[in-house]
Amino acid sequence: MANIFPRWANLLPLKIAVCLGAVGAGLVAGFTYYGTPKAQRVGYQPTQPIPYDHNLHVNQLGMDCRYCHSFTEHSSHANVPTANTCWNCHQHVQKGSPKLAALRDAMAVDENHLPKKDVDGNPVEGKPIQWVRIHKSPDYVYFNHSAHLNRGISCQSCHGDVHKMEKVYQAKSHSMGWCLECHRAPEKHVRPLEEVFNLDYDAEKYLKKNDVRDAKDKRITDPEDFGKFLVAHWGIRPKESCSTCHR
């Protein structure tokens, strides 16, 4: 009886199996990488209704984070400024700029900053600005800004160099493993309370400038020692148990 399958077909099942395996492995590998917050979230840079430039406001104008994010030291929530906070300056600065159209809508004024009226001449209600959320923790996570800022963790640790961003993007993954990394080794991030909102902080420079002494009255020069010193000195023991963040 003649062979139905040619000779080259002998290895075909194996080839198919190897190919399928490779495809499967590729899918798994791809998902494990691209499915994580590190790949999904880092770099998320949506277009905002107003192209607000942090670099300009912080580095050129010298504004503090807390001028706009005013309650961040007091509340769990780091508030996005209300429209009238922007308006404090922008009723005088950049009048009529097309970039500020959304702000003028919120304040219900036209390009000349005169109250907006509808066709019947009645005053129009302002429309609040809809900022696109960049850093989003899931519903079951209860992160508290004030707990971190008041214990020497800077904005920078989680949000990256926001002060240099012309258009804000997510710099860190904000995954649970990433949170725990710091909770297990806070000394890598803790800094003096005065420097929490100084995003140009450099521990080495700080230690050169300031005479900080450890428990044995020895001057600290190494940033790592400095971190460990602060953690011990301030009694920092971050919790790792579930209910710290999940309630």
Next chain:
Amino acid sequence: MKRVLNHPQPPKEGDAVTTWRSVGEKEGSQSFRNDLDREFPNGDTLNEEEQELSRRSFTKLMGASSALAGLTLASCRRPESYIVPYKTAPEWVIPGKPLFYASTMPRVGGAVPLLVTTVEGRPRKLEPATDHPDASGTDALVQASILDLYSPSRSQDILKDGKVSDQAALLEGLKSLDLSKTALVFGSDDSPTRNRLAKELAGKGATLVSYEALTGEGLSAGVSTVVDFSKASRILSLDADFLGADPIGNSREFSKGRMGGDSEYNAEIVADKMSRLYQVETQFSITGGMADHRLRVAPSRVAMVAAEIASALGASVPASGLDDDDKAALFPGGSAAEFDQWVSECAKDLKEAASKTLVIVGSRQPKAVHQIAVAINAVLKSQAVRTVSTDLGQYGTMADLGAKVASGAVENIVFLTPSDPVYDFDGFEALAEKAKAIVHLGIRTNFTAWAANWHVPARHFLESWGDARSASGVLSLIQPMIFMPYEAVSELELLVVLNGGDFAQGDFSPAMGEVKKTFAALSGKAGDVAWREGLKNGFAADTAYADVAAPAGPIEVPKSTAPGTDNIEVVFSTDASVLDGRFIDNAWLQEAPDPVTKLTWDNAAQVSPLTAKALGIYDQVIALEPKGKFAFSDPFKRAAEAHIGEGEHAKAPFITVSIGDREITVPVLIAFGHADFAITIPLGYGQASDDGRKSAIALDADQPVVGHVGLNSGFNAYPLRSSDTPYFATGAKIGLTGNSYKVALTQEHNSMYGRALAREVSTNSLEGKGDFKEQVKEVKKQGLDAHAPVNISLYDPKGGIWSKDDAKKKSHISDDVHQWGMAIDLNTCTGCNACLVACQAENNIPIVGKDQVAMGREMHWIRMDRYFSAMETEVHGGHSSDTPTPDWVQQNPEMVPQPVACVQCEMAPCETVCPVNATVHTEEGLNSMAYNRCIGTRYCANNCPYKARRFNFFDYNKRNPLIKGNLYKGPLGKKKVGEAPHLQHNPNVTVRMRGVMEKCTYCVQRLEGAKIKQKQQQKQKTLAAGLPSTAVGVDRAVDLRVPTNSVKVACQEACPTAAISFGNLLDRESKIVKAKGNQLDSIARMFDSEEEWNNFKVEGSGRNYDLLNYVNTRPRTSYLARVKNPNPKMPDSAFLGQATINTH
């Protein structure tokens, strides 16, 4: 060696005390015993219909979802979400932080001062105010009242003859009313601004009436009594449920008396300083449960018993008219001598306490009983009660109104009362016939709303300006926190309009000006500064009621014939859930089990076991359980068992109750401790039904009076009640129907049978148990703990206790700043459900509906257990004898409530069995629950000896469980997302979904909040020191520890009797350490030497004990035994204070 601990057997020797929670348990029914072995009685598996449904819908869904998956993969992108800040920042609002306002909930018997938590403008939780002169706790009604604000069935539109109208038309309609021919019917609570405006209107000719369905006759219009429990050491309560449905005085002061004046646990209770409560009542109330001596009498006989006691005390009161047969009937199995002893010894005890005596009367009792109480208080010169004058004297009664309407003097009636006269007032037809215009102001479109010419939606008290008098008369302010976008009007605004004013314009309400005016007049402080201070505090100091002499007058003791099977007495009782019917649409209250009967979602009549036997009801109750599952199973095999339907199959037989030509049909429950030949029927139910039940009003779909919650809920007993006999009636007849009704009782659920769970001691010396001190010493050794070996663990958590090696010593429970613990004092816990509802409000706990409750799936994190206990045989020589105790002892059991939530075991059985580590321990000793990790295996609930875990069988938060069959429709079911009640949710607590286990977390969100607040102090400390932050150290135990007693959990805060203590076990000054001590191995392990530990440890009260100590779970929540303080000379004193089961 494995230790085998069996269920304790009923005692052969020792005290033969039985403790039971239901008929099933008392009779030892087999189905009850089967239930004990189950994790969730009857509800842990899907029934056949459900299985079928879920299987089918699963396959259907699988097909659909895989088809859809292909379509949606392309759009697998994170959805864009937005942050929308305010346009202009409102004052005080900090996103993420709550704001607190002082306000008041008005109600009869004294307004409740509150502190309202608001989140970004939404009122979220009501807490009791702490610095108000009448500050106490809150009860379940207060806690649940916030849900009415967001009720989806709330009235939202102005109705003219049942059609939607508008404010302009209403204004015209109101202005056209001729005031001189108009009557205003108010509620019976006391509001100074309302009184003033009403008086102004009366000056223009308006007739003033006050009406609420169940407020009682009282002493006299305009005269009220104010009681002060702190001055009372002997209390005689005549049918007054003052801790429950009939609030009188301050519960917290009463509980302080029960603690011997020391509610801070500075020392053990001193028996001589403890107050004593005598209770004369018909049905078991939670106050009766707290009583030391309780006398069961039919309602009409309360007056006669009161007269007996009064004449024994030498008060000039006419003879009671009780003969020896009547007296003997009150003590079945005894004689008139027992009754005489009860009365004379009670009187002697009151006389000894003299001015420290307090006699109070329930509002349902007639004027004569109030007069007798005044007479006794006067004879003994009681300092604990004073008669005061109120401004309520200016209001007439409904009878006055009826006369004026009949004569034509009144043509228009404006109903402002929170009651529903069409539904609950006998004689509304006569009014409506003659009246030309009826205006109704109400928060619901109830029957009166549809019957009226104009219906005006009322504002909830959380969105209106107003004021009210608290129990002692202190002017308390009501301020609005939100305006729901409805066309609603507050009562004061309506009065302003009737008085010629205008409606509220935007945010400005004319009512505020009126309240401010009253505030200035009553407090004597005019001006904005005083007003703002008043609003901040919520009250005006020194505005209590003025004393007045009690009105004198002849006392007529109403006589009644002895009750019997043909002469049943009917009590129309206030319901703990719906009050007079006004809370019928409040889901939290409907699902909260009745404190005594444990019935949810319905009302049912209650009769005593003896009466039930005499009337043949008892046999029906026993017969209710089906004999076998299949028709062919042998009935004779099972015939010997006395079955009672339990759980899903619980049924109550229908009976008919008739008085004259009035008749209703209601289901009936056997109520232990109920007076014989009397029946209690709670009012307020049966307002709408669409299932054709008898004795309920059929739902009119065009004119709905309730939403989903109140539909098919209970039976309407108002038709049985006439205006001649509004609170109790005699001469009723009871008939059997042979039918039965499915009831949802929570009492069998999560049962822990046979253990010494709720423990009790007596201040009397008891045979075989020694005196009070010895009994307290033995509390920890009651029950199985008497001979269970000392708890040891083979798995000692890391090293020895005093090890020097840090790594070895450190256990997982390691936090050196906070270790949380809780103690629940059964001595002051009344079982009122305030904690249960407060927990529901704080922790986003959903309601599940009647069917699910019947299956044991209720989600309440706190289970309010309630035990009855009575001695069945006498004790001689320290051992029980064969002589049964008299019937009157067995028929009058004690009642002990016991709230059980997760006890946060240090060695938690649930943690070891979780396959995904969703429930683990925290460093601070909490048994935490990570909902997002839970995959719903339910192993943990299976392994929990306290049965404190709850499982979301369905997505109760998203799907409406009250629509029939809705839960079983899966994604096709009707959702309730976006409905107003979601505005009440606590943003700091996860809303759990289907398939997730949950349980008490010790309000971890509050603990974390308090700790974070404390951490913020570091910055303040640095600023205050004026040094660089690197130079300012932080002492963990000082700077990071939450201040002593400052953090309160929801149940503790709500508790009206301060029975729950919570706090940090490492803080030696805290109340919790004084109550329960801190001698835990986990804490000892934190110390370096035994000496340090010995210096630190605190023993705590001797009454403290752990629940199920012998299973070695080491719970963080413990209980303190109840103390009964019986009068040793009373006939029943030897049988009291022994509720605990003893297994010797």
